[in-house]
Amino acid sequence: MPAPTTPNATSRTRDTPGGTGRAIDSQALVALFAGADDPQQLLSAFADGVAGLHDELGSLGGYLQSARRSEDWPAYGRAMRQLIDKYIRTVELDAPPPTDAQALRLRDLLRHAVGSALAGLLRSEPALADEAIALAADLRGWTPGQDLDALSRRITDLCHRVGVHGQDAEEHVSLLLGLFDLLLENIGELLDEKSWLHGQIGQIRSLLSGPLSRSAIEGARTELRQMLYRQTLLKTGIDESRTAMRAMMGTFVESLDGMAAQTGEYQDRLTGHAVRIREARSIGELNGLLDTVLEDTGHIQARAVRARDDLVAARRELEESERRLAQMEQKLSDAAGLAREDELTGCLNRRGFDEAFAHETARAREDRPLCMALVDLDDFRRLNAVHGHLGGDAALRHFVDIARLTLRDHDVIGRFGGEEFVILMPAMTLPHALAAMAGLRTVLSRRPLVQENARIPVTFSAGIALRRPSESFESLLKRADQAMYQAKRAGKDRSVAASG
Structure with a gap:
């Protein structure tokens, strides 16, 4: 065909x-x-x-x-x-470009952002949190090609409501801070002008007047705890002095009561002596009565002298108590401004660490290496949430105790607020400093914190920097801080050496 x-x-x-x-x-x-x-x-x-x-x-x-x-x-x-x-x-x-796949991926990312992250941040506002979760559920059912107008309106509305909620939250925080500042101001007005508490209150108000951050709040909390501790010391001293003064005044009053009773008895005896003198018939009888009167008068005089001595002693004790209280207040005032140690952990505070750094850098001019480690306890906020502030404070003390046992005697440990510590390691190279931090981490893992029958693991992330010639404290700390955040991003519970 x-x-x-x-x-x-x-x-x-x-x-x-x-x-x-x-x-x-x-x-x-x-x-x-x-x-x-x-x-x-x-x-x-x-x-x-x-x-x-x-x-x-x-x-x-x-x-x-x-x-x-x-x-x-x-x-x-x-x-x-x-x-x-x-x-x-x-x-x-030759399928079309993966626009649909990208759209689906963007949908899933948006769904997670709205349903998980945003809803988690809105726990204090159940209505907004429920709306975020419902919107995430509807986003899950959307596919490319479907109408987005309804979802777009809901997302826009939710963003607006969240923005309003954020503004309200900022206003609430501002009002609370203002109320707290007013309370501190009123407390300051009630204090004596020379009171050491003025310095503490001023420091707290200064902390709260700056940008509100977690470190600022932790710093204010630490200052308040220190102020409470010092107030406790002062109150204890005042109570002891008041107790001693009450005992002395009680003794003196008893002495006065005895003297008054004896004086009344003496008055009765004098009345009797006067009657017998009028009825006396001879000089000899009068001489006997005179001896008796002189003897009774001597007893009264001796009792008055003892009462006077007791009064003088009580006055001296009172003056001594006042002097001791004045000395205690002066010491507390000096401690508030010049303290070198962190009262919670016993390691150096920022002032003390600055002095130690100046001393070590002066020695390091002799070509000795000097390493600094910035340490941040891992997941400390969660530890506080689970075990309370007492558990958090115990973890801070536990870390310092283990660090002192593990590191060398001349290594310097300082606390810079919150859960951040700085460790100065003189005459130590960078590899040896990394090994020292690894040893500290090992000991901490073997000796967890025991708090209320619970074993609490304490881990840390550290950035370690070797001081360059003539490098300032701020520069060295900044490099250690950057390395520490690299350790955090790498998964925590590790140390990272700073570059350079």
Whole structure:
């Protein structure tokens, strides 16, 4: 059977750029199939059309044309199956850019941000938290191509409400801080002008007047605890002095009561002596009565002298108590301004550490290395939340105790507020400092904190920097701080050496 002819479409074909066959446009395809009204013509037109495509599809079209010309329909069928496989694979490989996949990924990220992160931040506002969770659930069901207007309006509304809530929260914090500052101001007005508490209150008010951060709040809490501790010491001294003074005054009053009773008795005796003197009949009898009167008068005089001595002693004791209290207040005042030790942990505070650093840098000029480690206890906020502030304070003391046992005697430990510590290691190279921190971490892991029958692991992240020649404290601390945050980002419970 002669091969059926198809309409001439060569005028509508074009060369395939870089391909093996010809490319054919849509108008030529329409012309190809326009005159095909039986199966063989359709198969012939289809083979010619595929042959006009590019690359491997054009080659398959050539196989179809060859099979059609030889009327080898099984071969035509095999070529068709290859074409179908090739077409499906081409559709998969030449799929549109992954905009839908990116949209779905963005949807999931937005869903997690709204349903987890935002809802977690809105726990204090149940209505907003519930709306965030519901919005996340609806986002989960969205697919590319669906209308976004409703979701967009809900997201915009939620963002607005969250913004209003954030402003309200900031106003509440500001009002609470203002109330606390007013309370501190009123306490200051009630104090004596020379009271050591003025310095402490001033420090706390200064901390709270700056940018509100976790470290500032921790610093204010530490200052308040120190102020409470000093007040306790002062109150104890006042109570002891008051007790001693009460005992002395009680003794003196008893002495006065005794003297008054004896004076009343003496008055009665004098009255009796006066009667007997009037009734006396001889000089000898009068002499005897006079001796008795003189003896009674001597007793009264001795009792008065003892009472006077007791009064003088009580006055001296009172003056001594006042002097001791004044000395105690002066010591507390000096301690408030010049304390070198952290009262909670017993290690150096910032003032004491600055002095130690100045001393060690002076010695380090003799070409001795000097390393500084900035240590931050891991997950300290969660530890406080689970075990309370008493547990947190115990963890801070536990770390310092273990560090003192593990490090060298001349290594310097200072607390810079909250859960941050700085360790100065004179005459130690960077590798040895890293090894020292690793040893401290090992001992801490073997000796967890025991608090209320609970074993609490205490871990830390540390950044260690070797001091450069003539490097300032601030520069050295900054490099150690950057290394410490690298340790945090790397997974915590590790030490990282600062560059340079």
